[in-house]
Amino acid sequence: MERFTSFDFGLSGLAALFHEDWILTGGVEEVVDSYLSVGEAPVADEAQQKETAALERDVAELAGSSLSEGRIEMLFSMSTAWNYPFQGDETGRVLLGRIGRACRRWKAIYGWVPLEADAAWSSQAIVNEVCDVIAKTPLQLPEEFRRYFRSEVSELRDALDACVRSASAELAFRLLLRIHVANFIPVDRSAWARYRGIACRLALGEDLLSSLEFLSPETDPRSN
Incomplete structure (x- = not known):
């Protein structure tokens, strides 16, 4: 069975957008929207819908795991080359919640399709x-x-x-x-x-x- 993309995807793919200048895009939600952007198209294609589903699945699996907040924070921060620092009261699961809600808002607009499963x-x-x-x-x-x-x-x-x-x-x-x-x-x-x-x-x-x-x-x- 083949994947919907040959590139990175999900949470690891999103992490690549948190580069040195990511803050110019806006907040976390704006980065997610940029990652899932359909551009000028009025509808999303199947690959975009699956990308959103993959990201939401990754977030849910990590948030529901037994990993401590510190371990979640370290994995995400290291995946961004420490360009995403956790500050104030934000924890790993708070960040994952923000990403998950952005995915659900996207799905409410553009729909979704199930991911490949093996x-x-x-x-x-x-x-x-x-x-x-x-x-x-x-x-x-x-x-x-x-x-x-x-x-x-x-x-x-x-x-x-x-x-x-x-x-x-x-x-x-x-x-x-x-x-x-x-x-x-x-x-x-x-x-x-x-x-x-x-x-x-x-x-x-x-x-x-x-x-x-x-x-x-x-x-x-x-x-x-």
């Missing part, structure tokens, strides 16, 4: 494999994370592992890839091979994985 994407085999790759992948966090945000590799692994077990293995894997890209964390040869295998089993598109190619020596012509 039992293999949430199987125990996938859960085990994603947990294993999270535990074993070398994650070289930039020094400034440890200096300013106290984010150690062990904390990131624990948060991703909890996401796999309590929310969604697929979401945790997409967040892992997004964290690599957002923070320029290298992907070594063994991890690259395993990432490719998991992406294939989850039917994730080639364009999603290709976004990591510049981080892996496996894709460097000089490595041949």
Whole structure:
């Protein structure tokens, strides 16, 4: 079964819009609206409807998980290269609630269609494999994370592992890839091979994985 897109999607896809200048777009709701924009079209196509459904599903799974507020906040902030700071009384679930409500408003206007579903994407085999790759992948966090945000590799692994077990293995894997890209964390040869295998089993598109190619020596012509 194929996905509705070959690119990143859902919460990990949305995180890419929280770049250095995201505040110029407006608040969180405006960024969501921009991400789900249909442009000048009076109606949304099926892919846009599925994108909205994927984002709403990711938010619901993460909000309903056993992850602490701090772990949710760390995963989202790291997915945005720390361009989204949590301030004041805002927590991870407060943010997820804002995103979820924006999705529901969009659906009320443009409608929705069900997402593709395959039992293999949430199987125990996938859960085990994603947990294993999270535990074993070398994650070289930039020094400034440890200096300013106290984010150690062990904390990131624990948060991703909890996401796999309590929310969604697929979401945790997409967040892992997004964290690599957002923070320029290298992907070594063994991890690259395993990432490719998991992406294939989850039917994730080639364009999603290709976004990591510049981080892996496996894709460097000089490595041949």
